[in-house]
Amino acid sequence: MIASALLVDAVVHLHLAPQYQLSAPGGIGAGNLFRIQGVVAIAAAAWVMLRGSRNSYAAAFLIAISALGAVIVYRYVNVPMLGPLPAMYEPVWFTEKTASAVAEAVAALVAAAAVLAGAHRHVGADR
Numbered sequence: 001m002i003a004s005a006l007l008v009d010a011v012v013h014l015h016l017a018p019q020y021q022l023s024a025p026g027g028i029g030a031g032n033l034f035r036i037q038g039v040v041a042i043a044a045a046a047w048v049m050l051r052g053s054r055n056s057y058a059a060a061f062l063i064a065i066s067a068l069g070a071v072i073v074y075r076y077v078n079v080p081m082l083g084p085l086p087a088m089y090e091p092v093w094f095t096e097k098t099a100s101a102v103a104e105a106v107a108a109l110v111a112a113a114a115v116l117a118g119a120h121r122h123v124g125a126d127r
Contacts (some may be wrong), residue, residue, distance in 0.1 A: 002060050005107035006045035009067060012100040015037035020088075028084045033115065037067055048111075059115040064107035071101050 021031020078089040
């Protein structure tokens with residue numbers, strides 16, 4: 001379930017990236033940040049599928065919760081441009097954005113549960 005949710009997140013980010021890059025075609029731009037998020041989510045999904053270790057679940061949690069935090073902050077707070085990071089305020093929800101946020105929340109919750117379950121099951125080396 002973690003990998004599937006991360007893949008939904010990745011597909012949405014990679015699909016929307018070209019449109020979001022238009023706001024800053026010569027800079028870092030939101031589109032490039034979306035591409036980075038998509039690739040990182042795919043890598044985490046692969047790690048979870050291949051290893052299923054506490055470290056992979058922890059990484060999946062951090063990736064999902066950071067993406068969820070960003071979408072919520074930029075939905076409700078008009079954060080100005082911060083250094084090379086573009087202003088990405090977007091005060092609306094639409095289908096793909098909502099699907100991505102739900103997938104991020106699911107990935108974060110299930111990954112957190114997996115980390116905690118692993119912590120209670122065995123203390124010691126990661127698989």
